[in-house]
Amino acid sequence: MTLRRAHRAREDVNPYIAVADTALNVVLVMVFFVGALTAIGRVSWEDVRYKEAQQAFEASLRRLVEPARRPILTPGKNDPPGTQRWRFRTAQLFTPNTAELTPDGRATLLRFARVLRENQDKWRRIRIEGHTVRTTRNDRWEEATNRAAAVARLLVNEGKVAPWFLTTAGRGGQDPLAHLAPDDPAQARIEVVLEYAGQAADGGSGR
The missing domain is CATH 1.20.5 (Single alpha-helices involved in coiled-coils or other helix-helix interfaces)
Structure with missing residues (x-):
């Protein structure tokens, strides 16, 4: 039973x-x-979401731009997911103390423009920021703004990047790199900030 x-x-x-x-x-x-x-900070679903597009852009950069001309990937403190900052030293692009691009600087930016064009399906907006070495007198905003504008004009006029994708900002000496001394000449730089396709329009405004 x-x-x-x-x-x-x-x-x-x-x-x-x-x-x-x-x-x-x-x-x-x-x-x-x-x-x-x-x-524990090892996984961010937003980062994973954009990782493939970012890796493809980096691969194109390595393929089309030789190391001496290649910008440095620089994380921003408050950048939202889906953002990359590419840092050029102004000494790499401009005649000293001016907003005039050198021939080598123009060639460097045109290589970068080619990478942008080849990956235009991946990003949706570009912000070009000018940064200067802060002095005791001022932040040199005019110099920073003029340099950012010079880069934007070259990317549009000769690099064939559509102008409606670009914005410019003169940050002056407001946002020094933490790993450098405030008066280090390398603080003077151009940062090209890419926001990738699919990123929320109000996702953030920089550092």
Whole structure:
């Protein structure tokens, strides 16, 4: 009698319940795993979302721009996910103490413009920021603004980047690089900020 009841009990078990329980356990484990990784900063779903486009852009940059001309990827303190900052030293682009691009600077930016064109399906907006070395007298905003505008004009007029994708900003000496001394000449730079396609329009405004 006992064996018969046990056999009947096994037959009465609904197999769908077991499957549902297993699936629920798997989901819970995955949620816990992802939550744990995100909590310790190893996974950002927003970063993963743009990672493929960013990697493709970086690969094009390595292929089309030789190391001596290549800008440096510089994370911004408050940049939203889907943003990349590419930093050019002004000594790499401009005649000293002017907003006049050198022949080598023009060639460097035209190579960069080619990378932008080849990857125009990946980004949706470009912001060009001019930064200067801050002095005790002022932030040299005019110099920063004029240099940013010079880069934008070259990208549009000769680099064939559509102008409606670009904005410019003269940041002056407001945002020095933390790893350099405030008066280090390398503080003077141009940063090209790319916002990738799919990024929220109000996702952030820089550092």
